[in-house]
Amino acid sequence: MVHKYLYLLCAFIIHECLGYLNLFLTSQEVQKTLGLDVELYYIRDGQINNNALAYVMDIPLNVDNLLISWESLNGKLPYNIGITTSNLHSITPKLNITQSGIIPTTLQTFTLSVPCTGTVADQVNIDISMNITLQPNNITTIKIQRKKNCKRNETPISSNISIDSKPVTNSVNIFYTAVGSAIILIGFLAICVLRYYLKEKKKKSSRGNSMQPHMTYLTSATRNPTSTCSYGSFRRMPSYSLIDERSKDLQERISELTIQRCRVGLNSVILEGTFGRVYLGSYTDENGRQEEVLVKTVTDHASQIQISLLLQEGMFMYSLNHKNILTILGVSIEDQTAPFLLYPYHSYKNLKVFLQKCKLNSEGVAHTLTTQEVVDMALQVIQGMQYLHKKHLWHKDLAARNCVVDDKLRIKVTDNALSRDLFPSDYHCLGDNENRPIKWMAIESLLQKEFSSSSDVWSFGVLLWELTTLAQQPYVEIDPFEVAAYLKDGYRLAQPVNCPDELFAVMAYCWAMSPSERPTFTQLQVCLQEFYAQLIRYV
Structure with missing residues (x-):
């Protein structure tokens, strides 16, 4: 009996002391790692979240x-923190706080840096152990676990090494310094050759023509639409080195769509990544008529590769005309400025962002789209994909992030330009220097890089799953390196909560192992139209 009371007393003391401690991840931090707009508490008002x-x-x-955010709301709580990794050669972690001290009494955030060293490829386990002294003889241990896949084609070294171990030897740094210097030298020579080539080309093209004023990049948010534009910049061919002999077709497309930069105004940023931005802007035609447009562009520190991807992927929907396809309107490329890609705008929102915002309405009460609305949106995507496949084009990246939706839930399929930058948690590199939407890809696309109408059907199944879950991350518990093996073993995404069996059956058909066993978009359309008709009968 005495032992029972002692146990209850100890439990009471622990609860009272931890009752004034919060340890959690902010919604921004969870969004960065999991793609979810929620806070994740490890300790909330003293209650430990063991899950x-x-x-x-x-x-x-x-x-x-x-x-990691933390605060003590009732006096000083001493702590001691230690970090261990399974492979220090892949990751050398660093804290921006001391390993021991007092938990702050105001809400603060500390940082654990875990960059990959780049010398060894390995899946590294990172353990954060925190000892919190509640009473002189009462210490509570909190352990937070992480893992990260680092790239390098070398044999991984496995050991359990503490944070205080010695860093990697300087010989590796010397090697990479030498390699970096060589790359810089090669890049400098390439730039010199390119500038000489462009200079000679400009001299030839200017013979017999009068000098035209040089267009400058207008950086202000608004521009005067009535200003006089130099016709010399109209339909100017791009001078980027990214357009080589393989890109003659792309050159021709850009030349047909080139518009004058001074006719484009940038108003506000809709989406922003590390090197890319999507603006709400305006375009003024030769007759002075102005229309709202979406503008995709890159920041000043974007590389030539990133600019090349923007142009190549942005021109994918060139010359297409369908109510469920967002077709590019124009391209603005001028010397020494970032390219602008213009798209029509009718209060469009990114579908993934829209679905995530559906989780909370203005009153803060969770709600979902109706099944009828979900099926109707899926049918619109199907119509857009049918048109695309009739043109013998495979999308290869069909997902909610690559669709837009207006206020009346009208859907348009878009290209995937800037998607890797705007939605980085949706793309992963498996050591081949290629960032791919691993968890949306068909099994044959993952293993053999084979794409077809059937692989687009697989991706449509994942998009349908996104619609029913309000854009949750697929396979959130599966490591990207293990997705292919997971799919080969026959595992698939689970049936979402409140998803009708008929709708989940459609998803399951899309994820058949053999491409020949998957339905076509025409078959999917018939199936979903019948289901939609049933829903209308009972409403």
Whole structure:
């Protein structure tokens, strides 16, 4: 009996002391790693969330800093923190706080840096152990687990090494310094050759023609639509080195769509990534008529490869005309400025962002789209994909992030330009220097890089799953390196909550192992139209 009371007393003391401690991840931090707009508490008002502590969270390859928020609301609580990794040669973690001290009494955030060293490829386990002293003889241990896949084609070294171990030897740094210097030298020579070539080309093209004023990049948010534009910049061919002999077709497309930069105005940023932005802007034609447009562009520090991807992927929907396809309107490319890609705008929102915002309405009460609305949106995507396939074009990246929706739930399929930058948690690199939408791809696309109408059908099944889950991350518990094996073993996405069996059956058909066993978009259309008709009868 005495032991029972002692146990209750200890439990009471622990609860009272931890009752004034919060340890959590902010919604921005969870969005960065999991793609979910929620806060994740490890300790909330003293209550320990064992489920959160037991979950081993993946760190995306492009995320180098983990931010953890904490506060003590009742006096000083001493702490001691230690970090261990399974492979220090792949990751050398660093904290921006001391390993021991007092938990702050105001809400603060500390940072754990976990960049990959780039010398060894390995899946690295990272353990954050925190000892919190509640009483002189009462220490509570909190353990947070992470894992990260680092790239390098070398044999991984497995060891359990503490944070205080010595860093990697300088010989590796010397090697990479030498390689970097060589690359810089080669790049400098290439730029010199390119400038000489462009200079000679400009001299030839200017013979017999009068000098035209040089167009400058207008950086202000608004421009005067009535200003006089130099016709010399109209239909100017791009001078980027990214357009080589393989891109003559792309050159021709751009020349047909080139518009004058001074006719484009940038108003506000709709989406923004590390090197890319999507603006709400305006375009003024030769007759002075102005229309709202979406403008995709890159920031000043974007590389030539990123600019090349923007142009190549942005021109994918060139010359297409369908109510469920968002077709590019024009391209603005001028010397020394970032390219602008213009699209029509009718209050469009990115479908993934729209679905995520559906989780909370203005009153803060969770709600979902109706099944009828979900099926109707899916049918619109099918119509757009049917048109695309009639043109013998495979999308290869069909997902909610690559669709737009207006206020009346009208859907348009878009290209995937800037998607890797705007939605980095949706793309992963498996050591081949190619960022791919691993968890949306068909099994044959993952293993053999084979794409077809059937692989687009697989991706449509994942998009349908996104519609029913309000854009949750697919396979959130599966490591990107293990997705192919997971699919080969026959595992698939689970049936979402409140998803009708008929709708989940459609998804399952899309994920058949053999491409020949998957339905066509025409068959999917017939199936979903019948289901939609049934829904209308009972409403």
